[in-house]
Amino acid sequence: MSHSPSPTLSLRWRLGWNLRNGRLTLYCGLAIVLGWCLLALCAPWIAPFDPLMQNGELRLAAPSLAHPFGTDNFGRDVLSRVIWGARTDLQMALIGVIFPFLLGTCIGAISGYIGGLLDNACMRLIDIVLAFPFLVLMLAIMAILGPGLGSFYIAMALVGWVSYARLIRSQILVLKESDFALAARSLGFSHRRTLFGHLLPNALFGSVVFCMSDAVLVLLNGAAVSYLGLGVQPPTPEWGSMVAEGQSFITSAWWICTFPGLAVVTLAMGFSLLADGVAERLGDRS
Amino acid sequence: MNLARYRFVLIRPLQLLPVLLGISIITFVLVRSIPGDPARVLLGARSTPDAIQKIRAQFGLDEPIWVQYLYFLKNLLNGDLGKSLLYKIDALPLIASRIEPTLMLVLGSVLLALLIAVPLAILAARNKGGWTDNLIRLFTTAGLGLPAFWLGLMLILLFSVHWGLFPVSGYGRTWADKMHHLVLPCLTIALALSAVLVRNLRASILLEMQADHVTAARARGLGEGALLRRHILPNSMVPTINLLAVNIGWLISGTVVIESLFSLPGIGQLLVRGIFTRDYMVVQGVAMVLACATVAVNFIADVATTALDPRVKIQ
Numbered sequence: 001m002s003h004s005p006s007p008t009l010s011l012r013w014r015l016g017w018n019l020r021n022g023r024l025t026l027y028c029g030l031a032i033v034l035g036w037c038l039l040a041l042c043a044p045w046i047a048p049f050d051p052l053m054q055n056g057e058l059r060l061a062a063p064s065l066a067h068p069f070g071t072d073n074f075g076r077d078v079l080s081r082v083i084w085g086a087r088t089d090l091q092m093a094l095i096g097v098i099f100p101f102l103l104g105t106c107i108g109a110i111s112g113y114i115g116g117l118l119d120n121a122c123m124r125l126i127d128i129v130l131a132f133p134f135l136v137l138m139l140a141i142m143a144i145l146g147p148g149l150g151s152f153y154i155a156m157a158l159v160g161w162v163s164y165a166r167l168i169r170s171q172i173l174v175l176k177e178s179d180f181a182l183a184a185r186s187l188g189f190s191h192r193r194t195l196f197g198h199l200l201p202n203a204l205f206g207s208v209v210f211c212m213s214d215a216v217l218v219l220l221n222g223a224a225v226s227y228l229g230l231g232v233q234p235p236t237p238e239w240g241s242m243v244a245e246g247q248s249f250i251t252s253a254w255w256i257c258t259f260p261g262l263a264v265v266t267l268a269m270g271f272s273l274l275a276d277g278v279a280e281r282l283g284d285r286s
Numbered sequence: 287m288n289l290a291r292y293r294f295v296l297i298r299p300l301q302l303l304p305v306l307l308g309i310s311i312i313t314f315v316l317v318r319s320i321p322g323d324p325a326r327v328l329l330g331a332r333s334t335p336d337a338i339q340k341i342r343a344q345f346g347l348d349e350p351i352w353v354q355y356l357y358f359l360k361n362l363l364n365g366d367l368g369k370s371l372l373y374k375i376d377a378l379p380l381i382a383s384r385i386e387p388t389l390m391l392v393l394g395s396v397l398l399a400l401l402i403a404v405p406l407a408i409l410a411a412r413n414k415g416g417w418t419d420n421l422i423r424l425f426t427t428a429g430l431g432l433p434a435f436w437l438g439l440m441l442i443l444l445f446s447v448h449w450g451l452f453p454v455s456g457y458g459r460t461w462a463d464k465m466h467h468l469v470l471p472c473l474t475i476a477l478a479l480s481a482v483l484v485r486n487l488r489a490s491i492l493l494e495m496q497a498d499h500v501t502a503a504r505a506r507g508l509g510e511g512a513l514l515r516r517h518i519l520p521n522s523m524v525p526t527i528n529l530l531a532v533n534i535g536w537l538i539s540g541t542v543v544i545e546s547l548f549s550l551p552g553i554g555q556l557l558v559r560g561i562f563t564r565d566y567m568v569v570q571g572v573a574m575v576l577a578c579a580t581v582a583v584n585f586i587a588d589v590a591t592t593a594l595d596p597r598v599k600i601q
Contacts, residue, residue: 128308135539143561261436268431
């Protein structure tokens with residue numbers, strides 16, 4: 001009974017195999033994220049209109065061939081604003097991940113490596129930061145710094161570092177007992193070289209994977225903060241603030257808040273598929 | 287022997303003290319980072335060097351910073367969180383008067399999320415690897431990526447604008463009216479929350495299905511339904527309760543956005559308004575109250591987990 005399976009069966013089997021190994025998720029996520037990156041990079045050439053150009057005669061125009069996503073209350077083309085908004089939102093997700101990552105990695109690595117009183121103090125500090133609801137502490141910090149993208153990044157770094165610090169610290173605690181750490185030390189390498197040159201590169205793996213799922217959180221938080229009016233300020237195109245602007249017109253012009261929201265959803269899903277895919281692929285290997 | 291298991295109920299609150307102290311320190315640092323001299327802000331246009339000096343002495347602002355922190359702590363223990371600049375009343379009673387909508391929103395969302403998540407998780411676990419499972423998995427991935435404010439707007443568009451079933455925003459006066467107003471906000475949070483719960487619950491149901499006591503019960507001839515109800519679900523709910531507690535901070539963050547979206551007069555709306563009106567005492571007060579609430583919920587979850595699962599040991 002060893003005949004070759006029918007083409008459809010083989011396809012189904014292969015699809016199933018790819019699904020199981022997270023390859024499909026990985027590629028889908030990658031395609032979505034890269035697609036948005038491409039749109040953001042080529043925004044000046046792709047966007048049909050200037051995102052800031054107002055047109056008094058075309059206020060709240062419904063989606064049509066000329067304006068596929070309609071126009072907003074200032075007569076600005078929603079499609080162009082969504083495409084230009086990708087620049088702001090991608091930048092927000094990227095920088096919003098990098099700052100907490102760097103801060104958390106440094107604190108976690110040093111805390112785990114030195115240990116003792118410093119480590120204890122760091123752990124308590126992490127407990128305390130985690131006691132605050134994420135967005136609430138962020139908003140409290142942003143209340144002091146004032147609205148804007150800069151204070152969003154600072155608040156994000158001050159609140160978001162804890163997850164990375166925990167991840168890195170737990171890795172460093174294990175690695176510093178390993179033979180290669182001892183070898184590095186007995187070769188006379190300084191503590192700094194041992195930690196940053198030898199231990200840290202081996203500890204980074206988990207938190208780099210975590211970065212990708214964290215990007216979803218950062219993106220949603222950034223959009224939420226902008227929606228509340230504290231992040232990116234109008235008229236800069238940004239998806240969260242566009243949804244907020246469209247909310248007043250929800251009964252008459254559904255398209256203004258719907259399309260920017262869909263953009264957030266697709267990008268967030270892209271990031272989480274990417275994170276899932278990478279985690280599954282790498283989980284298989286180890 | 288059995289009493290020793292509950293000893294931690296007494297010890298654990300003592301361990302919380304440093305965290306609570308830390309929350310007060312962070313709040314104090316936040317208050318003191320506000321740009322500008324508090325005395326000058328308080329006096330406004332009437333500020334003369336003489337008056338500023340007097341105010342500084344009166345509020346202890348000329349003392350060293352740690353003495354000021356002790357003053358702050360003393361006021362805190364007396365329930366004094368400062369005065370709201372906007373509402374001209376003490377911050378604590380102001381916050382207390384806004385707790386009800388927020389509490390109802392959180393409870394309603396959790397209840398609704400469990401109602402959505404438990405059947406979906408059972409369905410997914412039973413059809414593991416099938417298309418139902420993949421569909422539910424897609425739902426959870428989408429649910430995690432949905433911005434709450436946009437989901438809420440889409441629900442408004444569908445249920446309020448299109449079908450006219452629920453009010454667009456606000457909070458009612460009578461209980462029935464309040465419930466009516468809370469359906470959409472609760473549903474918004476519940477959809478996102480259930481996405482988190484389904485994944486976890488599915489995994490723990492699958493794990494529990496392979497447990498020896500389940501096989502034993504099945505061998506005794508117990509039906510699949512009874513097996514699920516009596517043996518699998520109760521055990522797999524324990525990690526879910528923990529997950530809810532871990533996510534309480536995230537849940538509270540969600541209510542901040544949702545209250546602004548639906549104009550619910552809760553704590554979150556107070557926070558956002560406070561930020562815009564530079565009502566710092568209210569902002570710090572809300573942050574502190576919500577942080578304490580988070581700590582309290584986690585503590586309760588710890589106690590509940592131990593009560594539900596005798597195997598859990600807490601050092």
